[in-house]
Amino acid sequence: MTNVTDTAALGGPSRPTGRHGRRRVALLLVAILAVIAVVLTGGALAYAKQFEGRALPGTTVLGQDVAGQTPEEIAALVAERGEEVSVTVTAGDQELEKSLPELGVSVDAAATAQAAVDRDDSLAGVLSSTWSGEHVVDPVVTVDEAATATFAEGLVPEDRTTPVDASVVFDEEDQTWTVEPGRNGQGVDPEPLVAAVTENAPALEDFAVEQPIEEISPAITTEEAEEVVGSITTLLEQPMSITGADGETHEVSAERRSGWLSVAPAEDGQSLGIVVDEESVREWVSARAEQDAVEAEDGIEQVDEDGEVVKVVAEKKDGLKITNTDTIADQLITALTGLTPLEASFESKTVEAEVEQVDAPEPEKDEKEKAKDEEKSDDEKSSTPAEPTGEKWIDVDLSHKTVTAYVGDTPVWGPRAMVDGKEGNETVTGTYEIYLRYDVQDMTNAASYPEDHPDYYYTDDVPWVQYFHRGYGFHGAPWRSSFGYSGSHGCINMPVSDAKWLYDWASIGTKTVVHR
Numbered sequence: 001m002t003n004v005t006d007t008a009a010l011g012g013p014s015r016p017t018g019r020h021g022r023r024r025v026a027l028l029l030v031a032i033l034a035v036i037a038v039v040l041t042g043g044a045l046a047y048a049k050q051f052e053g054r055a056l057p058g059t060t061v062l063g064q065d066v067a068g069q070t071p072e073e074i075a076a077l078v079a080e081r082g083e084e085v086s087v088t089v090t091a092g093d094q095e096l097e098k099s100l101p102e103l104g105v106s107v108d109a110a111a112t113a114q115a116a117v118d119r120d121d122s123l124a125g126v127l128s129s130t131w132s133g134e135h136v137v138d139p140v141v142t143v144d145e146a147a148t149a150t151f152a153e154g155l156v157p158e159d160r161t162t163p164v165d166a167s168v169v170f171d172e173e174d175q176t177w178t179v180e181p182g183r184n185g186q187g188v189d190p191e192p193l194v195a196a197v198t199e200n201a202p203a204l205e206d207f208a209v210e211q212p213i214e215e216i217s218p219a220i221t222t223e224e225a226e227e228v229v230g231s232i233t234t235l236l237e238q239p240m241s242i243t244g245a246d247g248e249t250h251e252v253s254a255e256r257r258s259g260w261l262s263v264a265p266a267e268d269g270q271s272l273g274i275v276v277d278e279e280s281v282r283e284w285v286s287a288r289a290e291q292d293a294v295e296a297e298d299g300i301e302q303v304d305e306d307g308e309v310v311k312v313v314a315e316k317k318d319g320l321k322i323t324n325t326d327t328i329a330d331q332l333i334t335a336l337t338g339l340t341p342l343e344a345s346f347e348s349k350t351v352e353a354e355v356e357q358v359d360a361p362e363p364e365k366d367e368k369e370k371a372k373d374e375e376k377s378d379d380e381k382s383s384t385p386a387e388p389t390g391e392k393w394i395d396v397d398l399s400h401k402t403v404t405a406y407v408g409d410t411p412v413w414g415p416r417a418m419v420d421g422k423e424g425n426e427t428v429t430g431t432y433e434i435y436l437r438y439d440v441q442d443m444t445n446a447a448s449y450p451e452d453h454p455d456y457y458y459t460d461d462v463p464w465v466q467y468f469h470r471g472y473g474f475h476g477a478p479w480r481s482s483f484g485y486s487g488s489h490g491c492i493n494m495p496v497s498d499a500k501w502l503y504d505w506a507s508i509g510t511k512t513v514v515h516r
Helices: 019-049 071-084 109-117 123-132 145-153 191-203 222-237 254-260 278-292 325-338 367-375 378-383 496-505
Strands: 059-061 087-091 094-098 105-108 135-137 140-143 167-171 176-180 185-187 207-210 214-216 240-243 249-251 261-265 272-276 299-303 309-314 319-322 342-345 348-351 355-359 392-397 402-407 410-417 419-421 430-433 436-444 458-469 472-476 485-488 492-494 511-515
Touching (some): 059 071, 105 109, 109 135, 140 191, 145 191, 167 222, 167 261, 176 222, 191 207, 222 261, 222 272, 240 325, 272 325, 278 319, 325 342, 392 410, 402 496, 410 496, 430 458, 458 496, 472 496
Parallel strands (some): 240 342, 299 355, 392 511, 419 485, 472 492
Antiparallel strands (some): 087 094, 105 140, 185 214, 240 249, 299 309, 392 402, 402 410, 419 492, 436 458, 458 472
């Protein structure tokens, strides 16, 4: 019998052979890999866990690695850097050190920190960030451009900011037009500073900017004001006149024209314009027209019972009315505005006077009739109207503001409207006689008031003056356009034509009765 030795039985190693052996090896490898995977997975989870709510690997802010930092830590870093930034601003001869907030810059540290941690912190996200390289987070910086511009504008001292426009003034004493020179101001164009701050501030590093200060010309320059003075000079040199209805010329003097002119900025404030006081021009033209006009004077005729004229008490005189006053005023205003000459003429029309007929006084009685009258009773005599004495006298009715001329009981002229003394300067009442006359006289109350007193007056060339009591008298008032009210200093003011008629009719000694 042959004996076979069994290796396994003797305790030697057995070797897998065939298909079953290879399977055991594969299972063993799988088991080993599983153990390794478990170990690795546990480590990765632990690694990712430490970045929850923090900045992931590779995150940088302001060039600094902030991986693993909390939002609070990152915000503190950003805030500190923002506070440390210093900006050097050069403006003219000034050099200023300013912080970002002073330039209108705000740094949102919390928003920057949130942006730094606002990434996928899952296991895959953490592992991905680990191998993806640097992740740069820029600070959240906001520039208030309006605030930056305001800072730039504040670099100019207040007393040098506003330019002063040139102006034109009139010296009434010297009768001259002069220029008040303009003055430049200083200002800035803030755009360069705003652009520089916007570009450099997000880096949160010190930087320097230059803000130029510019000269600002006034809207109205001295040269422009001088041109206006030249235009006024040309205007005042132009001949201007108005021919009156009587052929006499009313010169519009340079002095008078200067009184109508002023210089003011245009509506846009960019230029000067010559302004004409149109109301004053029209008043002056109206006064000249009133001076040239002639008041119609009605006639008075005495007629008998048959209507036949037995006596002409007062001849009628036709008047003259200026018909183009407004047109002349418009032409003068146009000439003043356009700096052109003026040669105009008043146009007029005749105003026909009327004739008033009054009963002629009864003829003087003969001796027989006189004797019969003497035999009449007193009652009969009192009922018989008195015959006119033929004496000239003047009635001044202060209540009705009229003047009437009488011959005896017969009114021969008037009643005519007048202006008597205003309150405080009332016209005297009583019976007087004309004692002094001037065809023209300068009038003033300088004996009673100094020149600076509001009641002082001085009027030259007052026409047709007749005094009846101290300084009270009749005279023409060419400066008035209407009558029939109280407004004088005590004298009886009349239209010039009325004053002349009364002057020609009355004489020294003519009785004057003033009453209310």
